[in-house]
Amino acid sequence: MSWNRKHLLDIESLSAEEITTVLDTATAFKAVGQRAIKKVPALRGKTVVNLFIEPSTRTRISFELAALRLTADVINFTAEASSLKKGETLKDTARNLEALNADIIIIRHRAAGAPHFLARVLNASVINAGDGAHEHPTQALLDAFTIREKKGRIAGLKVTILGDILYSRVARSNIWTLTKLGAKVTLCGPSTLVPKVFERMGCRVTYNVEEAIVDADIINLLRIQHERQRQTMFPSIGEYASLFGVTKDRLKRTRPDVVIMHPGPINRGVEIDSDIADGDRSVILEQVTNGLAVRMASLFLINGGQGPAEVNS
Amino acid sequence: MSWNRKHLLDIESLSAEEITTVLDTATAFKAVGQRAIKKVPALRGKTVVNLFIEPSTRTRISFELAALRLTADVINFTAEASSLKKGETLKDTARNLEALNADIIIIRHRAAGAPHFLARVLNASVINAGDGAHEHPTQALLDAFTIREKKGRIAGLKVTILGDILYSRVARSNIWTLTKLGAKVTLCGPSTLVPKVFERMGCRVTYNVEEAIVDADIINLLRIQHERQRQTMFPSIGEYASLFGVTKDRLKRTRPDVVIMHPGPINRGVEIDSDIADGDRSVILEQVTNGLAVRMASLFLINGGQGPAEVNS
């Protein structure tokens, strides 16, 4: 066991051993999710607050269920109905939540660094549920969990991340996780969205999608944010789909055992053809299931849990 | 005991014996609601999702409390704050919820057939909480429960349903339930909203309200949706009230033991005079209480519960 942290703020500062501890603990919690009674009492009497300043129903529900299955009390706090609208600062909001004896505050925020800021000003534990274009650690951990489960290992695998890398916290957290665990990461997408500077993080950068996917063990597709499309960055959804979408034709030129991932929600026919999303190479729904296990593991470890052995004790 | 179903999608496909099993089980759960500790552990460790694509605070709360009193973990998912706004399909939303190990998904949706569609594409159990103008099975079951409780039986009773039958899922589910259990159903309302075709379901259709109510054992009033009034269908709220509203004068020409029902929320002075709604013939609030018992019974049976005997074991 190697977990001694009070917060889960990013992947960048974690060691490979710490990441592996989360994954191993998540394996134990995935088994809990398959029991008739999907609950353990690990966080009984603890208070977990979902502080979602940037809305995200999926991630919020995943954390909420993770906390409920650990028997915690959970409070959802969203920006819309809150004092933040009355001009209160994030710090004041968070310290007020902490004053309610909150043990763990899960924060999603548009500003990169917001979780680190809270970790400095609070006594409660903080989990980053996505901060700006910076990091989204539990997404990367669930992706790594899924890869390890499908391939038996992560070290030595070729993982291609495809899409809007520049603005993606999912990409950043994935790159940290995968390189720390010894995978070879390729980034691909429109050149405006995949700057060469990412090579400094140890990745290969290419703008040729065929080259990016031909020998990949894993293809991880990022969501195109077309509801808030960056118009100057790429011309149209249709063009993106034709240049970078995973189509049947493109899939023929990949390894037969390639695994297709996507953090969801998917845009069918844009990042991925509908049939492929539902096909046997896709693990998109398994990622959702694994996300719950990874979030239970994160809450459990942050709360002082002692690794996978304790889950089943 | 005769319940062997994974879903509760409609009344049309249920047998009289199955309906009776729900009512008998609900009787046991109504007693639970009167205890000092209103909880049983039947669904401990199970996850119930309220997927309300069409909003309904009352019905959602009734299902939420029913699940909490069965000790389930409950997640509320409404359309407003969700990925559905980002263009995700209902199927993807539901499969993502199922991937969180959801055991039962309760869906309300504007489209008739949405619950049946989910039942085909999911492994989780599905409960229909109202789909378009199609069915609202738990409403009809709670209405039948209330009638049976008040009158001791349903077979042979004369039940009049008054209002906008054409667009009402409550009416359809009630007609199925009552005719299967042997009641004689009369439909009445504006002729544009009560087409003769309902006679094929075994009902009497009349446009004469006095004739409809004179010998009724039960009068079940449907809510006029005046916030989204079908303007071409009837001229005005005032005219509806004067033609079809249950007034003191009209009540004089009914049986002295008539029972007045309404699924709520009521429009005082439209479907029903305010005094009558609060009077001793009205069972409107008892319907609410019974709704909770019926929903506990539905969740319990769907989850594999073995009928009323097991509730108290």
Added chain:
Amino acid sequence: MSWNRKHLLDIESLSAEEITTVLDTATAFKAVGQRAIKKVPALRGKTVVNLFIEPSTRTRISFELAALRLTADVINFTAEASSLKKGETLKDTARNLEALNADIIIIRHRAAGAPHFLARVLNASVINAGDGAHEHPTQALLDAFTIREKKGRIAGLKVTILGDILYSRVARSNIWTLTKLGAKVTLCGPSTLVPKVFERMGCRVTYNVEEAIVDADIINLLRIQHERQRQTMFPSIGEYASLFGVTKDRLKRTRPDVVIMHPGPINRGVEIDSDIADGDRSVILEQVTNGLAVRMASLFLINGGQGPAEVNS
């Protein structure tokens, strides 16, 4: 022990002994909040409804957590998504909630007297979480709890309430609580907002802020509602800050052991300088913590709990 009430509607009708019982019981619950497992089973199987017709995330969350830590089932019902929008009356909404076997209904409403009205028409217990400009009893109780904790007593203390007294339910409930418990209350603020008529409640009224604070043991600042500023009442936020804000200069002319309170959320630089809000005379965050204990005590006593001794039994 001296608590025999079914509702908590206001402070005006409580005796000093009853107020003290709440504070003593809250002391026991504050200790619960510092345990590893912050829960007691006192309200297991009870249903608590947060009926917040006027939105307030903080107060709602405080009551929600209080109920969860007493192991109650909690339902949140807000006006936005409800039948109230469809023209349903408050009475009908509340009676429908009660029909779901709700044991305690916590109501916040813009209209003074709404909680008293509900207490008359319901069988359930009612807690007032703020009604118009009338009362906010749990806020006053948590303020009194904080004062007693800091000063060891309330009788004989000099308490100054500063701000918009006229429209403040917090001020009214504080005045009742403090005068019943024997404190000397001074009111200060813009003359348009602090009418002389408050002297009839046993308070001193002054428009000279220096005079109001010079010998105060406690200064309780009210929030300026600048998002819905009463424009005819005072000229500007800046002028308010300069005339009545607690600045470093003003603080120098107070007792060295003065305690600064504020019900939150604070407007930094308006009612209070930012450094003072975070300084060692401020107990603003302790008030939040104490609010939870006072609300647990209120729910517990309303539910028939027998005072502090029982909390720890």
